[in-house]
Amino acid sequence: MLLGKLRKASEGRGRMSGGDMAKPLLGHRSAEGDPTAPAAGRTIGVLGSGDFARSLAIRLVCSGFKVVVGSRNPKRKAGLFPSAAEVTFQAEAVKKTDVIFVAVFREHYSTLCDLADVLVGKILVDVSNNTEINHHKESNAEYLASLFPACTVVKGFNVVSAWTLQSGARDGNKQVLICSNNQEAKRTIAEIAQVMGFTPVDMGCMSSACEIENIPLRLLPAWKIPIFLSLGLFLCFFTYNLVRQVIHPYIREQKNKFYKIPIEVVNTTLPCVAYVMLSLVYLPGVLAACLQLYYGTKYRRFPDWLDQWLQHRKQIGLLSFFCAALHAVYSLCLPMRRSHRYQLIETAVKQSTLGFVALLISTLHTLTYGWSRAFDENQYKFYLPPTYTLTLLVPCTVILAKVVFSLPCIHHRLVRIRRGWEKGRYVKFVLPSATGEYSSGETSSHV
């Protein structure tokens, strides 16, 4: 109940102006005296006086905690912190509390060793990040625990930027990933995170600290593969178009068509990338359906590469639309030479709300655009077919497969499989063996 009040009060802080952040929301109750006192009102220590320490102190004060900051140079740093926070020497600070956030870089942990005696039995919260993934053989939190074996180390708050701490969890990610070998300490820090307006996520024991420290270093993890895929496709199609549209006329007809590169070559490359990427959104679904029909079950895990592909379809789809949009802008800027294509494309833009419909219409657009050129032998430079004929391969395969799967006999079987029906009379749960491979399911149960 009180937690709810605290949370309402801390929500209320959204209305507080920056300056009010210095005053705590709630009257202090000495946490030490009253064991039932809520997490807030408790004294929290912060070692370090940098960006993170400062934002953390502000957020703690504004959530009703008492804050004592330990700095090597308290006099100089005191002015940076809210008046409600006490800024003193490190040794003084750690004596006043049993929960201490270590807001210094890993390379400076060793300078805290002089505090080992006063830190005995305390909870140290390791908030540190690295500059590269798996930069050290052990995580910063495990390193801190090795320096202070008489303390309990909890990993947490490192995925929260100093800015989110200060501006409040509402616009940044609210999750605070926490791990520790000590359940009690983990619960304490989780409660503090909650009172601060964050959502604690228990990531288990200290062995997950490495993973937690790598998270902030992973740039948009779900976009890496799709971006590399689109860049790779762009490079291939650009080279192919360059050979056909610029190098061929230069060698065979001594004509200089280099002017075509920035517009025409790019504008025949972008749609090809868009078109093939769009078909790659639906190809994994087709492969998945083939596997499900072949095995006659949906309980068999897909191979990892297919599972990964299925999970990146959204990003592939959005990148495809991005390339198509660029192509459309390019094309609309080009003097519209072939008006009939313009009408068709206009309808394309109107209707392509759904990804698959866009694929159908783009196929129509590409076929209409290129039909006349496909059989014109001048279009074959160095015997290379016109680019768009290459782009038609994957989309037409996907569309053809989708047509086959929509045949009643196959569609009916696929729907039953996806509703859990099994070809064999028993459900074969393929479980990972100790080495992580999926052996053919020994364990099976009759349904």
Ligand SMILES: Cc1cc2nc3c(=O)[nH]c(=O)nc-3n(C[C@H](O)[C@H](O)[C@H](O)COP(=O)(O)OP(=O)(O)OC[C@H]3O[C@@H](n4cnc5c(N)ncnc54)[C@H](O)[C@@H]3O)c2cc1C
């Ligand atoms: C602009 C754009 C935006 C898009 N945004 C999204 C989006 O926000 N979210 C999204 O999901 N897709 C998005 N997509 C991709 C696409 O629209 C969907 O993925 C769509 O569901 C694909 O349908 P499908 O028929 O190919 O395959 P599905 O019918 O989705 O899948 C085929 C079969 O595989 C199974 N399956 C699917 N994934 C897995 C898996 N990981 N493990 C095991 N089985 C699996 C399904 O249950 C089904 O049986 C977007 C596409 C575009 C072009």
Ligand SMILES: NC(=O)C1=CN([C@@H]2O[C@H](COP(=O)(O)OP(=O)(O)OC[C@H]3O[C@@H](n4cnc5c(N)ncnc54)[C@H](OP(=O)(O)O)[C@@H]3O)[C@@H](O)[C@H]2O)C=CC1
């Ligand atoms: N900035 C951010 O957004 C985030 C930071 N973090 C982590 O928080 C920690 C602190 O980061 P941040 O506040 O940005 O860094 P700062 O450099 O701003 O602050 C680090 C603090 O460490 C102390 N310090 C600096 N040099 C030494 C030294 N040679 N010996 C001992 N103490 C030293 C100083 O405090 P004093 O002089 O008072 O002793 C200094 O204020 C890092 O581990 C970082 O990975 C995690 C998530 C986000």
Ligand code: HEM
């Ligand atoms: C407003 C939307 C669009 C407009 C105005 C448009 C216009 C054009 C034009 C003018 C061309 C001829 C380019 C040239 O020869 O220089 C073209 C080609 C092409 N377009 Fe589009 N287009 C649009 C959308 C799309 C979309 C959504 C796709 C696919 C996702 C697509 C795929 C293609 C393909 C594959 C080619 C053939 C490129 C080649 O190999 O020459 N277009 N389009």
Ligand SMILES: [Cu+2]
């Ligand atoms: Cu290092």
Ligand SMILES: [Fe+3]
């Ligand atoms: Fe979506």
